[in-house]
Amino acid sequence: MTALAITEMTNWAVDLIDVRKTYRGRVQALKGVNIQVGRGEIFGLLGPNGAGKTTLVKIMMTVVKPTRAFGTILGRPLGHRGKLARVGYLPESHRFPGYLTGAQLLDYYAALAKVPLAKRKANAPRLLDRVSMTAWANTRIDRYSKGMIQRLGIAQALMNDPELVVLDEPTDGLDPVGRRDVRQLLLELKSKGTTVLLNSHLLSELEMVCDRVSILVDGLVARQGTLSELTERTLEYRVHFKGQVGAEGEKLRALGGHLDGDVVTFPGRDVGKVNAAIDVLRGAGVLIESVQPRKLSLEEIFVEAMTAKPNPRGAR
Amino acid sequence: MQFWAIIIDSFRESKDRKIFWVMLLLSSVVAAAMFCVSFQPGRVDIMFGMWTIETSAFTSADGLRADRLAAVIIDGIMDHVLGFVGIVLSVIATANFIPNFVERGTVDLVLSKPIPRWRLLLYRYLGAMSFLGVQTAFFVVLTFLVAGVRWNVWLPGYLLSIPLIILLFSFLYCISALVGLITRSTITAILLTLLGWVIIAGVQSLDDMFVLYPDWQKSEAAYHTARTARWIVPKTSDMTRLAKRWGHATNFLFLVEPETTKDRELVQRAEKQEAQRAAMNPVVIIGSSLLFEVCVVLIAMFKFSRTDY
């Protein structure tokens, strides 16, 4: 209870503590997840298929009941219904009723979210325009393409001018322009102070917009932090050169370098080794073109997190 | 606001279905067929005289015998058209409302709205009922107008069958909703609802038999079981009887020619049924059936609020 009292005071938009879910049929989807999302932040949730990302999102949206969970969403305990009026949600692989038109759909879900009529009337055209769907507003959804449905879904999640938007794979099915639009939209939301929690497999996209990410593996948080925190931790140096190293290659390997054509790579942060290597190269009479510290990409961190089991308790 | 959003959505879904329009068309066909019937002294003309039935059952020296006509119309409609074909079609037409609603990918969004799950289900349930409401009202009002305009037989009591049929349908629809919610299968919902209806009707007619054949009551255990069972099940047959009574339909004795009226047993049975009908207490019939419905709907709500989607 004290844990709860403390989190009530902090100003997280989303504060999840020890979220566990065991589905019927004994699938342990979440094994004690802790995630904090600050207000106005874009937070990325990533992880391999079946890691429990959707389960976590569904628990936040009261679609699934947790086996055990503490925490708050927008300052209210998890599962508080009233606060859901301030949250926008795009479910994974959603299916909208085909007999509605785009405009009718926006109005229907917004009415369920208790958005007053006047605001619905104002927001629907604005958001349809924002996702480039104005021309299709009065067409039945069963005539839409997959990406059009996805655009409509994103518009739908914003109809209540939410404080928190939860998007489960928002760029699923979108073309490159559509994906760029979504990225811009997310940054717009952020600039207005909206908190965004999203979940995607497109790491390069998350890298472009997210302030912080959490990597979920097998129902547990394997890595969490800002992108720079995660990427700074591991470095490698790449030395580009011009010319033939010849027999000196053996010395480079002895220093721990990987020689590949005219690049030699040193994993780790040992600058001494890099300088020793430069001496070797200079001695061999080759020209140094550049020395680059390279940060790991999100993808590499992701793969690393996936292969290294984070917590022995989590092993099935 | 949330209530109307769901009702309007259910209505849009109904309108999107062919069966909705087919049923309206069938109603119009029945009304048109009625329109093609006219009553002349000593005979009934069908299709403007294409066929003729010689009978003076519906006419007297002063003209049309409205009470007899009303009896035939209301009886026929309640037993066959509305009370049977209409209900079966409606059970089929509405069975996928709940399975569609709880489909994966569709239900997630509505569950994430600031509205308790039990209310979501209740509104949706009422939404499905509005399908039948429209159909019933259309049929009853249309046939009411045809009888009035064509034959000058105005039957205001007949209009009461609109709420009665809706109630009757709801007693069956709760079964469909519960089955549809649990199995998410339209076919299963239809089959189990119709099976349920057969059982319910069986329980009621078994109990009726004890009234018609008092000898049977000697087997006390069977008699009490039948009585209790009838108390529990929704009283679908009684609902149509009630609709007939309120529509002031009399019995069919007048159709039997005076010679055959010597058949005392037939007359007695008809009289007993008449007495039974008159003795029905609408409050008990509707109240106990509603109790059944409320219990089934509560079970469905409980199930719905505990399921992970």
Ligand SMILES: Nc1ncnc2c1ncn2[C@@H]1O[C@H](COP(=O)(O)OP(=O)(O)OP(=O)(O)O)[C@@H](O)[C@H]1O
């Ligand atoms: N309704 C359910 N009943 C039983 N098990 C479920 C249910 N939903 C999900 N699971 C299980 O829970 C685990 C996590 O699933 P979840 O959908 O949360 O993964 P995810 O991270 O969203 O995966 P993806 O990237 O493929 O979307 C999986 O092992 C899955 O089989």
Ligand SMILES: [Mg+2]
């Ligand atoms: Mg998922």
